[in-house]
Amino acid sequence: MGARVLRAAAEAALFKVAPVNAAILYAMSSPAFAQDSANNFSTLNAADTAWMIVATALVLMMTIPGLALFYSGMVRKKNVLATMAQSLAAVAIVSILWVAFGYSLSFVGDGSWLGTLDRWFLAGMTMDSVNPAAKTIPEALFMLYQMTFAIITVALVAGSVADRMRFSAYLLFSVGWFTLVYVPMAHWVWGGGFLASMGVLDFAGGLVVHLSAGVSGLVAAVVMGSRHGYGSDNLSPFDLSLAVIGTGLLWVGWFGFNGGSALAANSRAVMAIAATHLAACAGALTWAAIEWVTRRKPSVLGMISGAIAGLGTITPASGFVAPWHGVVIGMVAGAVCFWACTWLKLRFKYDDSLDVFGVHGIGGMTGTLLVGVFAASAIGGTAGLLEGHPQQLLIQLVGVAVGLAWCGGMTFVLLKLVGVFVPLRVSLQQELEGLDISQHGEALQ
Template identity: 60%
Template sequence: MRISPVSLGLAAVASLFAVPAFAGQSPIDPADTAFMTFSTALVLLMTLPGLALFYAGMVRKKNILATMAQSLAATAIVSLLWFALGYSLAFRGGGAMIGDASAAFLCGIGLETVSGWAKTIPEMLFAAYQMTFAVITCALIGGATADRMKFSAFALFCVVWLFIVYVPSAHWVWGGGFLAQWGLIDFAGGTVVHINAGVAGLVAALMIGSRTGYRKENFSPFDLSMAFVGLGLLWVGWFGFNGGSALGIGSRAVYAIVATHLAACAGALAWSGIEWAHNGRPSVLGLISGAVAGLGTITPASGYVLPWQGALIGVLAGGICYWASIVLKAKLGYDDSLDVFGVHGVGGVLGTLMAGVFATASVSASNGQPRISGLLEGNPHQLLVQAEGVVITILWCAIGTAIALKIVDVLVGLRVSSDDERLGLDLALHGEALHQ
C-alpha cells in the first residue's frame, strides 16, 4: 500500500502532540470523577440552601435569619476543621477506634493521589464529598434547639462535637474502624449522620430545656412555602447523598437513587395518610415531614436493596416517624423544635435495621463489591450486627453530646435570655430582622 507524503507529514505532526501511555497510568476515572464532583455539589446544596430554607420555614418569623445563620456557620466551621484534621482522623490510618493525622492540613494528598476507600477518583474529591456529610450532620442538630440556643454556643458546639462524636463514628463505620470490621453496613449514613444528628438533637433539647411558652403559645411555622422549597432541594440533593455513596457511576448508584426516590414518595403518602385519618385533613407540613422521613430512613439501606424494598421502607418510615414525632414526643414532653430526633434519629435506627433485613446480594455485589445478604436472604447475623451498631452509636453519641454541651455551657453558656427569646434571635443575636 502506497502512503502519500502528506499522510506521513500529518502523522509526524500528530506524534508531537500525542500523550504517551506509561505503565503507571493514573487510576483516576474521568466518569467517576465527574459523577462524584456533581454528587459533592448536590450534598452541599442540601445544607445551603436546602436545610437552611427547610428549617427557616418552620420557625417563627422572628427567628428565621438566626436559623439560616446556623446552617451557614456549620458549613464554614466544619469544612475548615474537616480539611485541617477531621478527614485524616476519620479516613486515614488503620486503628479500630480512630485514624491518624497523616493527612492533616491535606498533607500528602497530591493531584494523582487516590484513597483506599475510593480508588477511581482523586482523594481530594473523596475528602470533599465526605466533608459535605459532616457539614449537614452538624447543621441538622440545630433544628432541635431552634428559637433558643445562642449562636456562639452553636458555633462552638460544632467544633467540639465534630471531634468527640462525628469523626470517631465516621471512622468506625466508613474508615475501617471496629464497626466496619464487625460487618456493619451503612451505605450513606444511617448511623454516622441520622442517628448521630437525632440523638444529639434530643440530648441538646433536654439539656437546654423547652422554649418559653412551649405548649401554651402558638409556634406555627411562619412560611411553609419556604420549607417546601427547602424540601425540594433536599430531595434532589439526596440523590447525590445516597447515589454518590456508591463512589462512582454505575448500576449500584442508579439503584440507590431510585430506591431513595421511591422511599421519599412512600414516606410522604404514609405520614399524610395517617394524619388525614386522625385529623380529617392532610397538611402540607405532614407531606413534607413524611418525605424527609422516607429519605432519611432509606439512607443506610439505599445501596443494598431493590427499589420496591425502598418503597416499603418508606412506608414504614412515614408511619413510625409520625408516631415518634407526634405521639411519643407529646407523651414524653420534650421540646425537639423541628423533630430532629423523631424524623432523623428514629428514621436512622429504623433504616439501619432494615438494611440488615432487606440487604440483597445482587445489589451489593454490583460494581465488583462484596456480596452482602440480609435476613430475608437467610443471613440473620447481619441484622444482629446492625442492632449492635445502632446501640453503640446511640450510647456514644448521647454521652459525647452531653460532654460537648457541658463544655460549651461552661465556656459561653447554651441558651439566650428569656428577654432575647421573646424579642427573637434575629434581632437579639444578629441585629437584623425580616421586613414587615
C-alpha cells in the same frame, strides 16, 4: 516529542474528543505531569470523577440552601435569619476543620478507633493520589465529598434547639461535636474502624449522619429545656412555602447523598437513587394518609416531614436493597416517624423544635436495622434476614446501640462543658425579642 503528539492524537480519536481537547491531552503528556504516579493516574476514571463532582455539589446544596430553607420555614419570623446562620456557620466551620484534621482522622489509616494525622491539612495529597475507599476518583474529590456529609450532620443538630440556643454556644458546640462525635463515628463505620470490621452496614449515613444528629439533638433539647410558650399556637411556622422549597432541594440533593455513596458512576448508584426516590414518595404518602385518617386533613407539614423521613430512613440501606424495598422502607418510615413526632414526643414532653430526633434519629435507627432485613447480596454483596442471614440484623443492632451510647453521652458532656464558658441559651428577653435581633442585629422586614 513526536511520540507524545501521536499518543495525544490517538487518545483524542479513541474518546472522540474535539481537536482542542487533543491539545489538552498533549499538555497532560508533558514532563510536568510525568512526575505523578503513572499507576494512580491509570486508575482514575473520567465518568466516576465527573459524577462525584456533581454529587459533591448536590450534597453541599442540601445544607445551603436546602436545610437552611427547610428549617427557617418552620421557625417563627423573628428567628428565620438566626436559623439560616446556623446552617451557614456549619458550612464554614466544618469545612476548615475537615481539611485540618477531620478527613485524616476519619479516612486515613486503619486503626480500630481513629485514623492517623498523615493527611493533616492535606499533607501529601497530590493531584492524582487516591484513597483506598475510592480508587477511581482523585483523593481531593473524595475528601470534598465526605466533607459535605460532615457539614450537613452538624447543621442537622441545630434543628432540635432552634429558637433558643445562643449563637456563640452553637459555634463552640459545633467544633466539639464535630471533633468528638462525628469524626469517630465516620471512622468506625466508613473508615475501617471497629464497627466496619464487625460488618455493620451503613451505605450513606443512617448511623453516621441521621442517628448521630437525631440522638444528639434530643439530648440537646432536653438539656436546654423547652422554648417559652411551648405547646401553644405561638410557635406556628413562619412560612411553610420555604420549607417546601427546602424539601425539594433536599430531595434532589439526596440523589447525590445516596447515589454518590457508590463512589462511581455505575449501576449501584442508579439503584440507590431509585430506592431513595421511591422511599421519599412512600414516606410522604404514608404520613399524609395517617393524618387524613386521624385528623381528617393531610397537612403540607406532614407531607414534607414524611418525605424527609423516607429519605433519611432509606439512606443506610439505599445501596444494599432493590427499588421495591425502598417503597416498603418508606412506608415504615412514614408510620414510625409520625408516631415518634406525635405520640412519643407528647408522652415524654421534650421540645425537639424541628423534630430532628423524631425524623432523623428514629428514621436513621429504623433504616439501619432494616438493612439487616432487606440487604440483597445481588446488589450490595451482603445478604440480610430475607435471604436467610439473620446475623446481619444482630450486627446492625450492635451498631445502633454503639451510636446511641456514644453520640448521646458525648453530646451531654459537650453541652455541659460549653456551658462552663458561655450560656447555652439566650435570656428570656432575647428569646421573646427573637434571635435575629438579639444574636445578629438583623431582622426580616
